[in-house]
Amino acid sequence: MTTLVTGGAGFVGANLCERLIADGETVIALDNLVTGRASNLAALESNPAFTLITHDLNEELPELPRLDRIYHCASPASPPEYQKFPIETLLVNAEGTRRLLDRAVEDGARFLFTSTSEVYGDPLDHPQREDYRGHVSSTGPRSMYDESKRYAEALITAYAGRYGIETRIVRIFNTYGPHMAPHDGRVVSNFIVQAIKGEPLTMYGTGQQTRSFQYVDDLIEGMVRLMNSSYSGPVNIGNPNEFTMLELATKVLAKTGSQSEIEFLPLPVDDPNRRRPDITLAKTLLGWEPRVSLDEGLTKTIAYYRSQVLGEVAAG
Numbered sequence: 001m002t003t004l005v006t007g008g009a010g011f012v013g014a015n016l017c018e019r020l021i022a023d024g025e026t027v028i029a030l031d032n033l034v035t036g037r038a039s040n041l042a043a044l045e046s047n048p049a050f051t052l053i054t055h056d057l058n059e060e061l062p063e064l065p066r067l068d069r070i071y072h073c074a075s076p077a078s079p080p081e082y083q084k085f086p087i088e089t090l091l092v093n094a095e096g097t098r099r100l101l102d103r104a105v106e107d108g109a110r111f112l113f114t115s116t117s118e119v120y121g122d123p124l125d126h127p128q129r130e131d132y133r134g135h136v137s138s139t140g141p142r143s144m145y146d147e148s149k150r151y152a153e154a155l156i157t158a159y160a161g162r163y164g165i166e167t168r169i170v171r172i173f174n175t176y177g178p179h180m181a182p183h184d185g186r187v188v189s190n191f192i193v194q195a196i197k198g199e200p201l202t203m204y205g206t207g208q209q210t211r212s213f214q215y216v217d218d219l220i221e222g223m224v225r226l227m228n229s230s231y232s233g234p235v236n237i238g239n240p241n242e243f244t245m246l247e248l249a250t251k252v253l254a255k256t257g258s259q260s261e262i263e264f265l266p267l268p269v270d271d272p273n274r275r276r277p278d279i280t281l282a283k284t285l286l287g288w289e290p291r292v293s294l295d296e297g298l299t300k301t302i303a304y305y306r307s308q309v310l311g312e313v314a315a316g
C-alpha cells in the first residue's frame with residue numbers, strides 16, 4: 001500500500017505518518033514546511049518505507065509513484081498562521097485539493113480530506129452534528145480557512161459524483177499533542193509553553209468560553225478507521241468533553257507546577273463561544289470514540305513541550 005500524506009511534516013501529518021509506517025504502509029510525506037518542521041519526521045528519516053518530499057501543493061504535483069491512498073492534511077491550521085497566509089490557505093484547500101483529486105482519479109486512489117469543525121463557524125446548534133449547516137462569515141477574519149474547507153468539501157462531493165472515486169471527509173475538532181509546533185498559536189500549546197517558560201498565560205475574553213480538546217492519538221485512530229470504512233459523507237472526530245479556557249489554564253498550571261499568572265485580553269472577532277462535536281455518527285459507523293482523557297493527554301503533551309522548550313533554551 002503506497003500512501004501520500006500531504007502536510008506530513010505538520011502536527012497531524014507527522015503523527016499520521018508514524019502510525020501508517022507502524023501499520024506497514026509505504027508512506028510519502030509531501031510538505032512545503034510553511035508551518036511544519038522536518039524535525040517532526042526525524043524518527044522516520046532512516047526508514048526505507050518512508051520518504052519526505054519538500055514541495056508546495058500550490059504548484060503542479062511532483063513525480064510520484066502510483067498511489068493507493070491520499071490523506072490531504074496540508075493547510076495552515078492555527079488562526080495566526082492561516083491569517084498570515086490567507087491566499088496560500090485558500091489555494092491549498094481549493095487548488096491543492098483539486099490537484100490531489102485529479103491524481104486520485106488517475107490512480108484510482110482513495111482520498112481523505114482533513115476538514116474542520118470551523119465549517120460550523122460560531123455555531124447556533126449544540127453540540128454540532130454533521131447535518132448542521134453552520135454559521136460562518138464569508139468575509140470575516142477566519143473566512144480564508146472556513147470557506148476554503150467548505151469549498152473543498154463541495155469539490156470532493158462533486159468529484160466523487162462525477163468520477164466515482166472513493167472519498168472521505170473528516171471534520172476535526174480541536175486537537176493537541178506532540179509534534180504541534182511550540183509557537184503554533186493554538187491554545188493548548190500556548191498555555192503549556194507559556195507555563196513552562198514562566199510567562200503569563202494569554203487568556204482571550206473571560207475564559208468562560210468552552211472548547212472540547214482531543215488528544216492526537218484519538219484523532220489518528222478515527223482518521224484511519226474512516227479511511228478504511230466505506231462512508232463518504234463528513235464525519236466529526238473530536239472529544240465531546242467540554243472545558244472552559246479557565247479550567248484548561250488551571251490544569252496546565254497545576255501539571256507544570258508553574259507560577260505563571262493569567263493575562264486577560266479582548267476576545268478576537270468571530271472567536272466561537274462554544275464548539276462541541278456530536279460523535280454519534282463516528283461511534284455508529286466506525287465503532288470509534290475518544291479514549292484519552294484531558295489529564296492524560298496534557299501530561300504527555302507537557303513532557304513533549306518540556307523537551308522542545310528546554311532544547312530551544314540549550315540551543316540559545
Ligand SMILES: NC(=O)c1ccc[n+]([C@@H]2O[C@H](COP(=O)([O-])OP(=O)(O)OC[C@H]3O[C@@H](n4cnc5c(N)ncnc54)[C@H](O)[C@@H]3O)[C@@H](O)[C@H]2O)c1
Binds near residue numbers: 009115181
Ligand atoms: N489540529 C487541529 O486541531 C485541526 C483541527 C481541524 C482541522 N485540522 C486540519 O488538519 C490538517 C493538519 O493540521 P495541523 O494541525 O497538522 O496543522 P500544521 O500547520 O501543523 O500542519 C499543516 C502542514 O501542512 C503544510 N502545508 C501547508 N500548506 C502547504 C502547501 N501549500 N503545500 C505543502 N504543504 C503545505 C505545512 O507546512 C504543515 O506541515 C489541516 O488540513 C487542518 O485544517 C486540524
